[in-house]
Amino acid sequence: MKINSILDICLSLIVVYALFSILVSILNECLSQFYDRRSKLLREAINRIMDDKLNINYAALFFNHFSIQTITRYRYSAGSQVLALFGAKVHPKEKGPQYISSQTFAVVLIDLIIQQQGHQKIGIVEMDAQGFAKLDASGKKIYTLGTAEGSEGLVAHFAKSVAALQPSPFSDLLASFISRAKNDPEKLKNLIADWFDTYMNQVSGWYKQKQRAKLLLLGFIVAIGLNIDSVYLIKVISMDDALRENLVATAVQIEKDTRATNDSIRQSTAAQIRFFQIADSILGSSATVSKDVFQAKGRADSGLPEPMKHLEKIVVHADSSFKKYRSQIEEVLGIAADLSLPVGWSPTTAPLSWTSDTTVHLKQKRFNGSGRLAYEQRRNKGQDPWVYLYYFLGIVITAVSLSFGAPFWFDLLTKFVNIRHAASKPLEVKQTKTN
Amino acid sequence: MSTAKFTNVHLHVFTATCVPKNFLRILPKKTIRKIAPYVLNLLSTWAGRKIIFGLAKLGASKDPIQRKSVDKYISFLNIGFRKTQQEVFELDYAVTRAEDAEARMVALTINMDYMDEEAPPMNYRTQIADVKNIKRYYPTAFYPMYGIDPRHLSGENGLAILKKEMESILVHNDEVLPYFCGLKLYPALGYFPFDQRLQLIYAYAEKNRIPLMSHCTRVGSQYIGATIESLIPEDLSLVYPSPLADATDAATKLKLEGRIKKYYEMGWIKNSKIGDNDYACDLFGHPQNYIPILIRFPKLKICLAHMGGSTEIDAQDSDASVREIRLVADPQLWFDRLVDMMVQYEQLYTDISYTLSAFGEEKSSVLKRTLALMRTKDKNGKELAYRVLFGTDFFMTEQEMREAELIALAKSKLSKETTLEGDNYWVLLTKSNVRDYLGM
Numbered sequence: 001m002k003i004n005s006i007l008d009i010c011l012s013l014i015v016v017y018a019l020f021s022i023l024v025s026i027l028n029e030c031l032s033q034f035y036d037r038r039s040k041l042l043r044e045a046i047n048r049i050m051d052d053k054l055n056i057n058y059a060a061l062f063f064n065h066f067s068i069q070t071i072t073r074y075r076y077s078a079g080s081q082v083l084a085l086f087g088a089k090v091h092p093k094e095k096g097p098q099y100i101s102s103q104t105f106a107v108v109l110i111d112l113i114i115q116q117q118g119h120q121k122i123g124i125v126e127m128d129a130q131g132f133a134k135l136d137a138s139g140k141k142i143y144t145l146g147t148a149e150g151s152e153g154l155v156a157h158f159a160k161s162v163a164a165l166q167p168s169p170f171s172d173l174l175a176s177f178i179s180r181a182k183n184d185p186e187k188l189k190n191l192i193a194d195w196f197d198t199y200m201n202q203v204s205g206w207y208k209q210k211q212r213a214k215l216l217l218l219g220f221i222v223a224i225g226l227n228i229d230s231v232y233l234i235k236v237i238s239m240d241d242a243l244r245e246n247l248v249a250t251a252v253q254i255e256k257d258t259r260a261t262n263d264s265i266r267q268s269t270a271a272q273i274r275f276f277q278i279a280d281s282i283l284g285s286s287a288t289v290s291k292d293v294f295q296a297k298g299r300a301d302s303g304l305p306e307p308m309k310h311l312e313k314i315v316v317h318a319d320s321s322f323k324k325y326r327s328q329i330e331e332v333l334g335i336a337a338d339l340s341l342p343v344g345w346s347p348t349t350a351p352l353s354w355t356s357d358t359t360v361h362l363k364q365k366r367f368n369g370s371g372r373l374a375y376e377q378r379r380n381k382g383q384d385p386w387v388y389l390y391y392f393l394g395i396v397i398t399a400v401s402l403s404f405g406a407p408f409w410f411d412l413l414t415k416f417v418n419i420r421h422a423a424s425k426p427l428e429v430k431q432t433k434t435n
Numbered sequence: 436m437s438t439a440k441f442t443n444v445h446l447h448v449f450t451a452t453c454v455p456k457n458f459l460r461i462l463p464k465k466t467i468r469k470i471a472p473y474v475l476n477l478l479s480t481w482a483g484r485k486i487i488f489g490l491a492k493l494g495a496s497k498d499p500i501q502r503k504s505v506d507k508y509i510s511f512l513n514i515g516f517r518k519t520q521q522e523v524f525e526l527d528y529a530v531t532r533a534e535d536a537e538a539r540m541v542a543l544t545i546n547m548d549y550m551d552e553e554a555p556p557m558n559y560r561t562q563i564a565d566v567k568n569i570k571r572y573y574p575t576a577f578y579p580m581y582g583i584d585p586r587h588l589s590g591e592n593g594l595a596i597l598k599k600e601m602e603s604i605l606v607h608n609d610e611v612l613p614y615f616c617g618l619k620l621y622p623a624l625g626y627f628p629f630d631q632r633l634q635l636i637y638a639y640a641e642k643n644r645i646p647l648m649s650h651c652t653r654v655g656s657q658y659i660g661a662t663i664e665s666l667i668p669e670d671l672s673l674v675y676p677s678p679l680a681d682a683t684d685a686a687t688k689l690k691l692e693g694r695i696k697k698y699y700e701m702g703w704i705k706n707s708k709i710g711d712n713d714y715a716c717d718l719f720g721h722p723q724n725y726i727p728i729l730i731r732f733p734k735l736k737i738c739l740a741h742m743g744g745s746t747e748i749d750a751q752d753s754d755a756s757v758r759e760i761r762l763v764a765d766p767q768l769w770f771d772r773l774v775d776m777m778v779q780y781e782q783l784y785t786d787i788s789y790t791l792s793a794f795g796e797e798k799s800s801v802l803k804r805t806l807a808l809m810r811t812k813d814k815n816g817k818e819l820a821y822r823v824l825f826g827t828d829f830f831m832t833e834q835e836m837r838e839a840e841l842i843a844l845a846k847s848k849l850s851k852e853t854t855l856e857g858d859n860y861w862v863l864l865t866k867s868n869v870r871d872y873l874g875m
Binding site: 047057058094116124131139140 | 452518519556557558560564565567568602603605606611613641642643644734870874875
């Protein structure tokens with residue numbers, strides 16, 4: 001087999017994985033939103049850094065702070081709305097913030113420390129001759145007020161408050177910010193904000209790690225749910241030239257579009273679907289292509305291959321609602337149908353055909369040859385134990401592959417298209433020389 | 436004297452984050468004690484709460500005493516799972532303001548860091564910091580008390596921490612308002628109120644006219660850890676303050692030692708992995724434990740809340756376990772003991788919180804006995820009605836009765852009664868007595 005053919009098969013497979021990885025991403029996003037995973041992780045992460053065991057659990061106070069409360073959402077779940085129809089007393093569910101900017105974090109942290117330690121005045125009870133608290137004519141205790149708080153600047157005030165804390169790793173860290181801020185409140189805020197940003201980068205790493213097992217499970221759900229057998233896919237792609245050429249052309253078109261976009265756009269599920277739709281619309285008209293995409297196509301035809309601004313508009317509102325998730329799933333399935341991918345359940349194909357009466361004739365026939373039809377007939381007949389093993393293996397490969405996520409497959413797609421370009425250039429040169 | 440303001444002297448604002456993960460071990464059910472953290476997790480969700488409440492009510496439906504107990508905890512949990520202490524306070528404040536726009540609410544903080552081996556997610560310092568914020572927002576309505584525990588505040592160091600808190604003040608409209616108006620004890624969480632480690636604090640409180648409020652019933656929250664034996668020494672001298680040349684003190688110590696010995700003999704004090712400490716924890720909150728303090732600090736105002744609890748007012752209200760304790764080791768009702776002590780010690784107060792929910796029950800003798808207590812004269816011939824305070828024990832009482840109903844019930848029962856000097860009970864309990872007790 002030629003190197004280009006191998007590359008084409010790989011590229012085709014990558015396109016399939018990229019497409020169905022989008023589906024896994026959508027399902028994962030949907031579940032994350034339903035279970036409020038992001039805000040829970042944010043709360044856990046903030047609790048980890050702000051629970052000063054030797055002083056105060058500032059995390060608890062942090063989430064009660066007015067600035068944070070104002071970005072906390074409350075909503076009635078679908079279940080509680082149904083219960084409310086039957087007269088049940090329901091309460092809105094708190095949905096904590098999914099994101100807190102580092103500047104907000106810094107401001108709230110400074111505020112909390114100052115509030116707890118710096119805003120307190122001291123009142124010492126005056127004593128009578130017997131050593132008991134002296135009372136005034138109305139029976140109230142008489143206080144001598146301690147030194148009132150000074151009108152020092154923010155950093156000095158913060159420093160005073162931190163100094164009042166019991167030494168702890170947390171208070172030591174705050175003290176190091178103070179010494180580095182050199183009396184500049186903006187610098188103090190930025191130092192805290194930078195620390196928070198660095199920490200949150202770590203947190204997003206943990207989040208991704210936590211997602212791995214979930215993505216694998218979703219990979220299996222999609223692989224089994226759509227009956228995506230990788231072994232079968234490889235075989236069919238290698239045997240079906242038309243399918244392979246279509247998938248390779250899609251890959252090339254996607255690479256062309258993604259090259260012109262920035263990373264953050266490329267990571268978005270909505271943008272990834274649009275890349276497929278644009279490729280689909282350019283390579284052949286399809287029912288799934290929306291008006292937006294036609295506009296994008298127009299730009300592509302007029303020499304603007306990157307529908308950047310247009311995509312940005314779509315991406316902003318795309319990843320946030322359940323309705324969108326549903327329409328995105330429909331779009332992905334539509335693209336899969338347009339690409340005529342050999343996936344899905346049917347009583348005449350494996351594994352249903354192995355038990356189905358409608359294919360009983362297959363079981364009596366002997367098949368020879370090496371074409372796609374002969375291979376499919378052998379597979380669907382299912383009398384060879386290797387067929388079962390390959391099917392099982394194919395599903396596992398698909399599930400694992402889909403769990404890598406769409407960004408991984410899009411990156412790989414770009415690399416393979418480039419390799420393919422590089423491999424085909426010497427061939428073209430050779431052909432030119434021959435001519 | 437200043438004009439007395441309507442005051443609810445007994446309420447709670449802490450939330451579920453202020454309690455340890457095994458908190459539900461306070462429930463008298465072994466099965467729940469074994470799975471307490473999981474139940475608490477489940478209860479933290481709305482749907483989980485609904486399911487558990489339904490099952491708990493079903494399980495306890497045959498036994499009215501158990502049902503009452505389940506209801507109490509359900510009510511506690513329903514409000515306790517509010518997000519912030521401020522929200523809990525505002526719930527009660529909205530109701531109490533309807534009674535008096537200038538109402539004052541005394542919120543009792545409780546240190547639950549030592550209730551179990553592991554501290555709660557919101558440790559006590561954080562609870563206090565949060566409570567101080569409420570005080571800043573409601574300076575003339577919110578009057579918290581600072582919870583003390585010898586495992587947290589002990590000796591000179593403990594006193595220094597406490598002094599810092601008690602001396603922190605707000606100035607509102609030229610009026611000096613301390614953040615904390617008193618000290619709160621909850622001995623059932625695992626310590627004796629007479630603990631020698633608290634003596635310096637009591638001396639400070641007495642000199643500074645800071646009142647003390649203590650929980651005084653058999654049931655309620657309790658120590659749920661696994662090492663109850665280490666908290667109750669058979670040799671009481673280990674925790675008892677330095678002996679005085681006082682016959683009552685010596686006799687009290689002997690009685691307390693005798694009771695502890697009896698409890699050990701009966702096997703009621705035994706380390707339990709699931710916090711099965713119900714009998715043992717009664718020893719901590721016993722009214723007799725306050726005699727050593729009353730003797731040593733004669734000017735320290737102490738309020739033993741709940742009048743001992745309804746099970747100790749009306750013997751008929753007690754369950755089998757309490758009847759067993761009474762038969763074997765502690766024959767006198769706590770209420771009767773409290774009356775005797777109030778007659779003897781003029782700095783001793785009580786409040787009608789929680790117990791007042793039984794005022795409307797026809798079969799209960801709680802109201803009758805409470806009125807009898809108020810008519811009793813102390814050693815100076817003054818009626819005890821001058822040392823009874825009004826409190827509701829919000830939010831523990833929510834399931835018994837709504838806060839507004841409780842206030843209305845107390846008002847209807849008490850406003851008809853007067854002292855021999857003609858002072859109305861309702862006014863005394865809600866205003867004058869509280870002013871005398873709090874000194875404000």
